[in-house]
Amino acid sequence: MPAIECRNLTKYYGDVRGVEDVSFAVEDGEVFGFLGPNGAGKTTAIRTLLGFLSPTSGGATLLGHDATDPVASRRARERVGFLPGDPGLDRDRTAGAFLDHQAALRGESSRDRLVDRFGLDESRRIGDLSRGNRQKVALVAAFMHDPDLLLLDEPTSGLDPLLQEEFAALVRERVDDGASVLLSSHVLGEVAALCDRVGVLREGHLVAVESVSDLRSRGGKQVRVRVAEDVARADFERRDVMNLRVGETVSFTWTGEYDALIDLLSGYSVLDLDVVDAPLEEAFMTFYDGDVPGPAGSGNGGRSAGTRVGDAPSNAAPADATADSGGGDR
């Protein structure tokens, strides 16, 4: 049984599309990443899966429970850890009081261990905590009942690099213990570091699903070269060259063999040469720009919004999305 199964899920807010015809599954023990720019529909998909929003059409199951049935959905949530993009925690409560409330709903088998690990002072008022520390409180709340499934919406926004590492370790530990994970991000690097597969959302549509290992093997090299002569642009306009820029230096993504690159450059006097792994973002978007393949598993035609994943940071989750908020449509 997949941990999440999403069938043609569509959610409109009145006339505004949240997500449309989204189908995918997160297999048991899998870490699946939703990638997409602001407004792509990541939060809508996650909140609909959690039963916080009712779908306009389509359906989903969470740990085998019907996400559109309030009773079944609540039962599923007892075994789910949810980290909202903007936890919107009650600033007047202490961290401890908030965690007590969460514990009453789902349990707290790992609370003390996590509080220690994150160096959290439970006696402090949430409003007095830094953003990073508030995020720690939300993380403890999401993980402290050792959930079977984690839904993590922009989990590392607001965390410093050290804490991001700690968070990644925590996710891996849960996965080693058999949990499944769906996490959303606008940063491919973050998704690629943690996930087995990545699904790209654009304008509400799931336009591609790709395994991270395939993505890496297709990555290519980013080449920057400065030569003594004037460059004939046509020399570089070839099938194994992408993202060509010709200026004082020539830069491009090389997808061919090294020998062919050396052949290409041998016609020039090379003054400076820099060859590094292409950023995964580039590999990803190179592949999916233009004619995007049809949405994986959903059967409808692909769409390309021309929006680059990773454009801007996002923290646009609703203020009511605390770990226990089961509130209705926003």
Ligand SMILES: Nc1ncnc2c1ncn2[C@@H]1O[C@H](COP(=O)(O)OP(=O)(O)OP(=O)(O)O)[C@@H](O)[C@H]1O
């Ligand atoms: N409560 C709402 N009422 C109306 N439209 C909404 C509401 N919430 C989201 N939307 C719209 O639905 C679309 C998808 O938004 P959503 O927040 O799901 O995207 P996202 O990928 O999570 O973006 P972000 O990274 O900025 O959080 C956007 O066009 C957004 O404006």
